[in-house]
Amino acid sequence: MKRLIGTVLALMFSGxxxxxxxxxxxxxxxxxxxxxxxxxxxxxxxPIVLSTRVDPSRQHSTFVLPLSYAxxxxxxxxxxxxxxxxxxxxxEVVDADGGEVRMRGALASAIGRSQSVASGTGAxxxxxxxxxxxxxxxxxxxxxxxxxxxxxxxxxxxDVAGLAGVVVRLSYHTPDGFGRLSEADLAPxxxxxxxxxxx
Numbered sequence: 001m002k003r004l005i006g007t008v009l010a011l012m013f014s015g016x017x018x019x020x021x022x023x024x025x026x027x028x029x030x031x032x033x034x035x036x037x038x039x040x041x042x043x044x045x046x047p048i049v050l051s052t053r054v055d056p057s058r059q060h061s062t063f064v065l066p067l068s069y070a071x072x073x074x075x076x077x078x079x080x081x082x083x084x085x086x087x088x089x090x091x092e093v094v095d096a097d098g099g100e101v102r103m104r105g106a107l108a109s110a111i112g113r114s115q116s117v118a119s120g121t122g123a124x125x126x127x128x129x130x131x132x133x134x135x136x137x138x139x140x141x142x143x144x145x146x147x148x149x150x151x152x153x154x155x156x157x158x159d160v161a162g163l164a165g166v167v168v169r170l171s172y173h174t175p176d177g178f179g180r181l182s183e184a185d186l187a188p189x190x191x192x193x194x195x196x197x198x199x
Contacts, residue, residue: 025054025101025154026175027091029063032190034070034085035165037077042165044069047188051181054093054172061091064117067130070164072139082132083139086115087162091170094149101172104149109162112141139164157189 029050036044045068052061065087073080091105114131132138144163152158157171169190176182 023096024175024179025093025096025172026179026181026185027052027054027061027093028169028171028173028181028185029065029089029091030157030169030188030190031063031065031087032165032167032169033066033068034083034163036069036071037073037080038071047190049181049186049188051186053175053179059093062088063091064088064119065168067115067117067128068164068166069130069132070111070139072164079137081137081139083111083141083164084113084115084130084132085162085164085166086110086117087166087168089160089168089170093172095151096172099154100151101154102149102151103158103170103172104147105170106148107146107160107162107168108143109146109166110143111139111163113138155185 030047031050032047033043033045035042048066050063054061068085068087070083070085071080086109088108089105091103094102094104096102114129116127116129118125118127120126140163146160148158148160150158152171155171155173157169160168160170162168167190173181173185
């Protein structure tokens with residue numbers, strides 16, 4: 001399966017933190033979409049990697065992730081149910097002293113028959129919507145907010161689980177000479193099995 005690496009569909013907003021980091025960082029967000037029992041390997045799309053630079057004037061980041069189509073079936077791929085999943089994550093660097101980074105944030109996940117996401121502002125603002133046919137059985141219709149506050153070594157991943165099998169893997173890295181993630185850090189690592197933080 002080809003792996004997709006990109007920075008599209010990520011909306012990044014900045015603000016001031018009460019305890020800014022002393023050195024520049026790059027926030028890395030890896031996103032694995034919802035479970036799809038009809039797809040090979042149980043996923044419709046491979047994971048994507050998004051990133052944004054973090055410095056003393058830009059401590060907050062918001063990523064509105066691509067919509068995901070979920071299909072959950074019973075044994076033998078029978079009694080299948082469908083849903084659209086929307087995922088958004090907000091991050092803040094609380095402190096970055098030495099080799100450790102304290103981050104806190106929240107993952108907002110919504111599942112239902114239809115969902116939409118918007119990007120851009122003003123004349124460049126656009127939106128994307130997806131929906132499940134009325135004739136299809138629905139997995140669920142609800143929202144879930146997961147908050148976290150963790151301290152990790154630079155480069156150490158932290159996984160947060162969304163609805164219907166969505167996984168978001170978070171980490172902070174020292175930027176390369178161009179202020180970006182290194183080539184090695186751009187490679188996706190998720191295979192559908194969360195490591196830490198996810199339930």
